[in-house]
Amino acid sequence: MAQPNLTLIGALRRTAAKLQKGAPYQWGHMGSCNCGNLAQELTTLSKAEIHQNALAVGRGDWHEQLNDYCPTSGLPMDLLIADMLNSGLETADLQHLERLTDRRILERLPKEKRYLRHNFRDDVVLYINTxxxxxxxxxxxxxxxxxxxxxxxxAFV
Structure with missing residues (x-):
């Protein structure tokens, strides 16, 4: 799991707050999906730039991009992922975020809330806040x- 630090925690909280307030959210768009919204907070890139970087590689969704991640490729998407990993994340954290599947996070939710849908804004906000x-x-x-x-x-020393 991610290494806890103030930068990452702050980015997660800002991501959830922006989504809750109606920030653009579209699961099929690499720049405004679950990982895309967090990437906007951890990098200086816009949703359009994130999406463009992903399409330039043409490897599919975030899960596939992370499977193929190469820290030495120099490809824009790999540089973006490296920036995110430098904040304390691991590739598995991002894969879980995209599908809302990390059991350590899900176990903290009430039993009736443990079956989250990865394409539903409220479920994403709950997952990220948790x-x-x-x-x-x-x-x-x-x-x-x-x-x-x-x-x-x-005091006596």
Whole structure:
């Protein structure tokens, strides 16, 4: 799973908020689908530029693009994917996002909400927000705050 960090968590939250407020969403469009909307937040590219990069390669949807990802190809789509991976993502995270299938995220949902549809805006928003919550919890768990006793000891040093 993705490495939790503030940049990625913020991008996920902004993506979900924009989708919830009506940002362009079309699952069949590489720049405005689940991954495309997140790519807009993690890169400086517009939905049109993302879509154009994907079509230039001609390898199909995000799942296929990620299967064929080559970090040294220099192809625009591979550079875009590399930018996204540099934010702490793994290719599997993006494949799961495109189909809303990561079981660690789905298990956090109420049982009646675990069967999400990858082409439905509300389900995408729920998935992304739940993912951001999970990453935030993982990030906070890594932070060790000093105890009161430790703080008192430091005051005397």
């Amino acid at each position: 993912w951001a919550d999970l990453l935030e919890e993982q990030l906070l768990a890594k932070i060790k705050l000093p105890t009161l006793e430790e703080m008192k000891m430091e």
